[in-house]
Amino acid sequence: MHTIAAKAVAFGEALQPEFKAYAQAVVDNAKRLADELMKRGFKLVTNGTDNHLIQIDMKTSHDIDGREAQDILDKIGLTANCNAIPNDTLPPFRPSGLRIGTPAITTRGLQADDMAQLAEWIHQAIVKRNDAAALQQLKAEVVAFAVRFPLPSDAANA
Numbered sequence: 022m023h024t025i026a027a028k029a030v031a032f033g034e035a036l037q038p039e040f041k042a043y044a045q046a047v048v049d050n051a052k053r054l055a056d057e058l059m060k061r062g063f064k065l066v067t068n069g070t071d072n073h074l075i076q077i078d079m080k081t082s083h084d085i086d087g088r089e090a091q092d093i094l095d096k097i098g099l100t101a102n103c104n105a106i107p108n109d110t111l112p113p114f115r116p117s118g119l120r121i122g123t124p125a126i127t128t129r130g131l132q133a134d135d136m137a138q139l140a141e142w143i144h145q146a147i148v149k150r151n152d153a154a155a156l157q158q159l160k161a162e163v164v165a166f167a168v169r170f171p172l173p174s175d176a177a178n179a
Contacts, residue, residue, distance in 0.1 A: 043127065047073045050123040053133040057140030066106050066118065073123050078106050080117035083147050087111075087119040093150045097142065098163040100125075129170040138166070 034040055048071070055070045058077065066076040079090045087103030094101050105111075106118035126139070142159055149155035 046132070047124050047127045049133045050127050050131060050136055051075060053136040054121070054123060054140055057137045058143065061140055061144040063144070075121045075123075076104060076106060077119045077121070078117055079119050079147075080111065085147070085150070086115045087117055088115045089150075090119045090147060093146050093156070094119075094143065096156050097146050097159040098167065099139075099142065099146070126170075128173060129167075131170060 051070045051073050055065055055075050058075065059065060059069070062082060064078045064081040066078055077087075077090075079085050079087050083090070091101055091103045101119050101121045103116050104118040104120040105113060105116040109117045111117050121143075126135075131139070142163055146156060146159055149159070
């Protein structure tokens with residue numbers, strides 16, 4: 022019964038007029054982030070996106086696997102997850118791909134104009150992955166930025 026209730030809530034939210042604007046913002050953010058990442062030399066599996074997900078071929082882009090990229094981004098406060106890509110030659114626990122989605126950041130209020138900054142932090146973290154001081158500085162920048170966009174539960178309690 023809890024699954025039925027959850028679906029009912031989700032369908033109810035999807036019927037609201039503001040959901041269409043939210044869904045469009047999710048896609049707009051993903052498209053802009055994909056473009057910004059490609060400008061910085063990241064090879065995307067699909068050379069862009071038409072939905073909420075971006076899949077980066079990290080092996081081709083920066084000669085690291087997706088797990089290492091995931092761990093690097095985690096160090097600066099950005100969440101992504103490693104993921105296999107088509108015809109991946111690496112093992113499942115250390116795949117070539119890195120998957121990034123935009124629903125969570127859109128829910129927090131980020132807009133398409135914020136995607137260039139996000140792409141730059143991702144790029145800098147990967148390029149400077151062996152520089153602990155640089156990663157600490159990037160983390161401080163990400164944290165300072167993120168507090169401007171509170172989590173929905175935090176905003177309701179403010």
